[in-house]
Amino acid sequence: MFAFTVKRILQALFVMLIISFLGFSIKHQFGDPIRDMVGIQVSVKDREILREEMGLNDPFMTQYVRFLKNAAHGDLGTSFFHKKPAMDVILAKAPATIELVFAASLIVMFVSIPAGIFAAINPKHWFSRITMGGSIVGVSIPVFLTAILMIYFFSITLEWFPSYGRGETVNLWGWHTGLLTIDGLMHLVMPAVALSSIMLPLFIRLIRSEMMEVLETEYIRFAYAKGLKKRRIRYVHAFKNTLLPVITVGGVQLGIMLAYTILTETVFQWGGLGFMFLESVERSDTTLLVAYIIFVGAIFVIVNTFVDIIYGLVNPTIRVSGRK
Incomplete structure (x- = not known):
């Protein structure tokens, strides 16, 4: 396992080197600082x-x-517009995006797992049919349209939730969070639901298909033959093996979700990294633009490396094939 982990870390460093090179090339060729x-x-x-x-x-x-020497010390340059280090600007905006992605991930996890399992166990149930039909519609609707429709119905028509901004935040050891205030949570609901609509249909269908495939395997039939309880077979033995591909896909989709925050934050005027990225493009702030690319790329690489290591722990055959 140690060799497997070291190999994944070295691969992550190589990917970050490529990202930094591409980012610096953009900065070197785009605009005149x-x-x-x-x-x-x-x-x-x-x-x-x-x-x-x-x-x-x-x-x-x-x-x-x-540039690499400075980046190793956390210095990615100075923003032309903000007149301060680019990393300071990014770290000031990061809490908003991290909280948005975290809330959307919780929605995806707590909705897709029970819905996918139920649809796999009861494929002909009316709820399963509605769920699968709704997942097809959900995949087809772009996130910005979902966000606009939610603003129209829940903010303008029903007046249940605020339509823009983060609301009231609390400074918690330098982290400006809206998770500890009622107003902040009310502002978070619609952006989080809109962002989760990208991945929720995908995960429901993925969990359903993987669960149905696992339930047809020989060891599950053997477990039934031994007389084990259906609940234990489904939710312990079958569900554990269903999670293996879900973990892998989840790591990749988390990075994609970070990218989609650009659209979500623009519609809801959410003051996070995505909104900052669009502002840096409009202002030709190449230093901040490159710093954003490297920062998001680093998060993507770290998450996927962590997922690979977890996958290696859960599935030992991955480590064996890696050594071969």
């Missing part, structure tokens, strides 16, 4: 002097190595 910093009123001569002082005239690989 000197122009964005000083505007058009500064003379060309002064711009060249400033460019030389900042090392922008150095060869590409020299600048990239310097």
Whole structure:
């Protein structure tokens, strides 16, 4: 297991190196940072002097190595618009996005698992038919349309939930959270449900199909033949093996969910990383843009590496095949 873990960590570092290279290439080729910093009123001569002082005239690989050294210490540059380190801006916006993804993940987990298991055990039940039909509709509707429809019905028509913003937040050891206030939770409900609508139908169908396949295996039939209780066979033996592919897909889909926060946060004016990303594009803030790409890429790589390690613990055959 130690060799398997080290191998996955080395692979994660290699992927992060590629992400950093692509991100720095975008920064190096997109826009003129000197122009964005000083505007058009500064003379060309002064711009060249400033460019030389900042090392922008150095060869590409020299600048990239310097960028890696700074990134290793948490320095991803200074935002042109905010006039502060890009990581400080990202860390200030990250709590909003993390809480949104966390709430959406809880909805997906606590809805898809019981719904998928029930649909697998009772495929002809009316609830199973409605669930599977609804999952097809859910996959077909884009998240921004779901968000707009929710705002129309639950904010404008019924006036149950607020339509934009994070609401009241509490500073908890530097983490501005809305999970500890009623107003913050009310503002979180609709964005979290809209974001979960992307993955919820997929996981319901995945759990149902995997559970039905496991229930047809030989060891499940043997368990029935031994006289074990149906509840134990279904919810212990069958469900454990159903989770193996779900864990793998879940790690990948979490990264996709982070990407989809751009659309969700834009509709609900949720002040997180996705909304910040669009602002950095509009303002040509390349430093902040690249810092966002690297930060989200790091989260994606860390989560998937962690999922791989967990999968190796749950399924020892993965470790054996890895050594071979």
